[in-house]
Amino acid sequence: MKLDAKIPSGPLELKWDKHRSDLKLIAPANKRKCDVIIVGTGLAGASAAASLGELGYNVKVFCFQDSPRRAHSVAAQGGINAAKNYQNDGDSIYRLFYDTIKGGDFRSREANVFRLAQLSLNIIDQCVAQGVPFARDYGGLLDNRSFGGAQVSRTFYARGQTGQQLLLGAYQSMMRQVAHGRVKLYPRTDMLDLVLINGHAKGIIVRDLITGEISSVAGDAVILATGGYSNVFFLSTNAKGCNVSAIYRAYKKGALFANPCFTQIHPTCIPVSGDYQSKLTLMSESLRNDGRIWVPKKPGDTRHPNDIPEDERDYFLERKYPSYGNLAPRDIASRAAKEVCDEERGVGPGGRGVYLDFSEAIKRLGKRKISERYGNLFEMYERITGENGYEQPMRIYPAPHYTMGGLWVDYNLMSNIPGLFVLGEANFSDHGANRLGASALMQGLADGYFIIPYTIGHYFATAKEPKSSVNNPEFKKAEKDVVNMIKKLLSVKGKRSAVSFHKELGRVMWDNVGMTRSRQSLETALKRVPEIRDEFWQNVIVSGVNETLNQDLENTIRIADFLEFAELLALDALEREESCGGHFRVEYQENGEAKRNDEQFAYVAAWEYQGIGNKPILHKEPLYYEYVQMATRSYKSMTDLL
Amino acid sequence: MNLTLKVWRQKDASSQGYLETIEAKDINQYMSFLEMLDVVNEHLIVEGKEPISFESDCREGICGACSCAINGKPHGGHKGTTTCQLHMRYFKDGDTIVIEPWRSRAFPVIKDLIVDRSAFDRIIQAGGYISVNTGGAHDANSIPVSKEIAETAMDAAACIGCGACVASCKNGSAMLFVAAKVSHLNLLPQGKPEKDYRVKNMVTQMDEEGFGNCTNIGSCAEVCPKEVDLKFIAKMNRDYGLAILKGESRHKPDTISIQAELSELPID
Structure with missing residues (x-):
């Protein structure tokens, strides 16, 4: 298979403009004859549904939540980047592009990332017009802050709820199209398979989560906007329902899965407190601006943090990276925390935590100032842990947070399956090996508002595939496969809950394919995952029946997919014999820092499914850099914190 | 334990x-x-x-x-x-x-503990949006919005649509939820043009869904996990009253029907 990214020719800054004029159009009268299926109602899915509905397409939107407004984009706190340069501090489209490419450790496409930076401007305009209440200054203009160590202030925010407000903007626009009859909404519905006819994506198989009914939905194109797969680690900052099933089922139908090993770990989360833990909560990274991170020098020190004298504390980030200390990049800070905990110097229950101490900042600036800056985060911390962060240090630990990998897509956001488009976190396209803070929201909305409306029309205009019907045998066959899979799960009637398998899988993945990876750990994972999967299919117990609301069954189906997908993730990590971005292989480092191998690994690894237990085929899309030089991410100076 | x-x-x-x-x-x-x-x-x-x-x-x-x-x-x-x-x-x-x-x-x-809250989605559908199509929005800074207004709109927009307000109300009223969305959008200059239609349509939908009336007890704001303020109900009542006084038609002309008619024309 030859991977063609379909990057337009011409100068970088003109590629998208030129491409837009080259794309074929659909006449208004014909748009309403095109049925578009969208799965997922986060920023990418909802913005696509709203925009396509406005254009006159017939849109059907599916989500597993009871309301589309609850999709997990809602939880993003920090903000959204845009190269508006409102602050006159030297920002530009080129600079945002360069920061994103470099932050992604040179594993993303130049053309895609440049387009993302260009579209960032339109996103902010659009959202303000929708009534997103961004923070403003006293003159009534939009306020910005710098985020994640960026040198310019280009992050727009709505308190600590930027994701919620942007999602509500997209959701409301979508609901307007629902009112106009252009979009039809199917909440509480899970997508369980993708249907191809004549090689084109022509529909999906869904399960009604209230009645358990399995049915077919036919369409002329399918858009997956189903988010990331951090929950393969069981514990992550993702919502409980986030899953890999939609994109994994598409992968099993022939869509290529790109760079699954590129996962991001966020350093400032509230640590695990026990085995019952169901998820991890992220606290904004901005806390590291004033908090100092430390652990006791002595292993196994159980004294109260306030009783540990200054000279018995190890401010390990300040010690190891004196030039930028506590503001070290996400991956560096995360790995350093893991190291000290591996030395049994971690704090809190279970010993997987480090202190984030504000006592010095409070002395310097006063409690009031700190409370003004981070009050809501201190409250959240106290609500969860019962501890007061002003009086004793907070405890933090890294947690899986975002997945850069996803289904392979070309410049049009279409996968290798014609008619199957993938948007937002579900695709692999823009963040390379590491995503910058405040860029996820930007990508989701760029894909949904400003890219798919152009590229999907071109597909309809050029593919000219006949309409499909749910009576087609391909639909019947896929429905039967889904029904049989569910029957099989229900008939195991073993002794262990599905969640217990998910937890076991999560531990194996976190220990072996988490923050640091080695050949040995990855081989362990590749051995353990199929063992857990085998036991799952022999010993899982699922309560109840299919024909009712059955949350245990919903969850078990998702876990069954994670148990297969985990192997792909580990395999990709094993094959990528370099360290880059969120992927850190202990064998490939220089003085403790990640060592990229551009000669051999400057490619997108796109995997083709070959059956369970068989090794998938690796396809390589080489990455070319015409406009930027592939530099080493340097951690040496204060001006370079990406 | x-x-x-x-x-x-x-x-x-x-x-x-x-x-x-x-x-x-x-x-x-x-x-x-x-x-x-x-x-x-x-x-x-x-x-x-x-x-x-x-x-x-x-x-x-x-x-x-x-x-x-x-x-x-x-x-x-x-x-x-x-x-x-x-x-x-x-x-x-x-x-x-x-x-x-x-x-x-x-x-x-x-x-068990799961209820159907889709009535909330239908209320939003009735007018909880600003009618702006994707593309063509002018520069985000072209309309200044005072910090005070932006902050108040954000206070209202913080609603998470959980429905606790309804559950706590002895009348089963959804006034706080509806008021939060009406206030968020009606406060902002971008939301002003549709202010009257919005409040009338959303209130009408709320009534049709079977929510009860508001008797100003305030238990909704008491249990609201996002601490949405009761004052927004007062604001909505004011907006509603003004809209009724203006006596405009209850429902806004359906913009899509115009577009749909256009697309009936044979252009290909």
Whole structure:
């Protein structure tokens, strides 16, 4: 298979403009004859549904939540980047592009990332017009802050709820199209398979989560906007329902899965407190601006943090990276925390935590100032842990947070399956090996508002595939496969809950394919995952029946997919014999820092499914850099914190 | 600690519900309330019994999915806290905890603790948006919005659509939810052109969904996990009154029908 990214020719800054004029159009009268299926109602899915509905397409939107407004984009706190340069501090489209490419450790496409930076401007305009209440200054203009160590202030925010407000903007626009009859909404519905006819994506198989009914939905194109797969680690900052099933089922139908090993770990989360833990909560990274991170020098020190004298504390980030200390990049800070905990110097229950101490900042600036800056985060911390962060240090630990990998897509956001488009976190396209803070929201909305409306029309205009019907045998066959899979799960009637398998899988993945990876750990994972999967299919117990609301069954189906997908993730990590971005292989480092191998690994690894237990085929899309030089991410100076 | 749970069990929308007594053993104070239910459910599943169905997703207090009334109080009654953020340190060994679904005519029970809140989506659909198509928006800074207005709009926009306001109201009124969205959009200059249609259409839809009237008791704002202020109800009433006085047609002309007519024309 030859991977063609379909990057337009011409100068970088003109590629998208030129491409837009080259794309074929659909006449208004014909748009309403095109049925578009969208799965997922986060920023990418909802913005696509709203925009396509406005254009006159017939849109059907599916989500597993009871309301589309609850999709997990809602939880993003920090903000959204845009190269508006409102602050006159030297920002530009080129600079945002360069920061994103470099932050992604040179594993993303130049053309895609440049387009993302260009579209960032339109996103902010659009959202303000929708009534997103961004923070403003006293003159009534939009306020910005710098985020994640960026040198310019280009992050727009709505308190600590930027994701919620942007999602509500997209959701409301979508609901307007629902009112106009252009979009039809199917909440509480899970997508369980993708249907191809004549090689084109022509529909999906869904399960009604209230009645358990399995049915077919036919369409002329399918858009997956189903988010990331951090929950393969069981514990992550993702919502409980986030899953890999939609994109994994598409992968099993022939869509290529790109760079699954590129996962991001966020350093400032509230640590695990026990085995019952169901998820991890992220606290904004901005806390590291004033908090100092430390652990006791002595292993196994159980004294109260306030009783540990200054000279018995190890401010390990300040010690190891004196030039930028506590503001070290996400991956560096995360790995350093893991190291000290591996030395049994971690704090809190279970010993997987480090202190984030504000006592010095409070002395310097006063409690009031700190409370003004981070009050809501201190409250959240106290609500969860019962501890007061002003009086004793907070405890933090890294947690899986975002997945850069996803289904392979070309410049049009279409996968290798014609008619199957993938948007937002579900695709692999823009963040390379590491995503910058405040860029996820930007990508989701760029894909949904400003890219798919152009590229999907071109597909309809050029593919000219006949309409499909749910009576087609391909639909019947896929429905039967889904029904049989569910029957099989229900008939195991073993002794262990599905969640217990998910937890076991999560531990194996976190220990072996988490923050640091080695050949040995990855081989362990590749051995353990199929063992857990085998036991799952022999010993899982699922309560109840299919024909009712059955949350245990919903969850078990998702876990069954994670148990297969985990192997792909580990395999990709094993094959990528370099360290880059969120992927850190202990064998490939220089003085403790990640060592990229551009000669051999400057490619997108796109995997083709070959059956369970068989090794998938690796396809390589080489990455070319015409406009930027592939530099080493340097951690040496204060001006370079990406 | 060991607890006795009295949990609302209801097979489906048409079945009769009842309170079932379930023992929750070996619960520790660091668990969240929903993690406690997870632990109980895992025992039930392994014992071959039906687990308790309850809704949750983000588990960090922002998605609005979680929804139980705990000892009669939506979200358990702690200031600014959703059920998913409530922790077991507020309970002690031997406690009996009554867990029920939201109770309201407009929120029918689907199963156990899960209710149907789609009425909220239909209210938004009736006017909870600004009619602006994608593309063509002018520069974001072209209309200044005073900080005060932006902040107040954000206070209202913070609503997570959980429905606690309805569940706590003796009238089952959705006024706080509707007022929050009306105020958010009506306050901003971008939302002004549709101000009157919006408030009338949303209020009409709210009434059609079977929510009760508001008698200014304020229990809604008391239990709201995002602390949305009661003053927004006053603002909505004012907007509604003004809109009625202006006497415009109740429903706004359906813009799409114009577009649909256009697209009937044979252009290809």
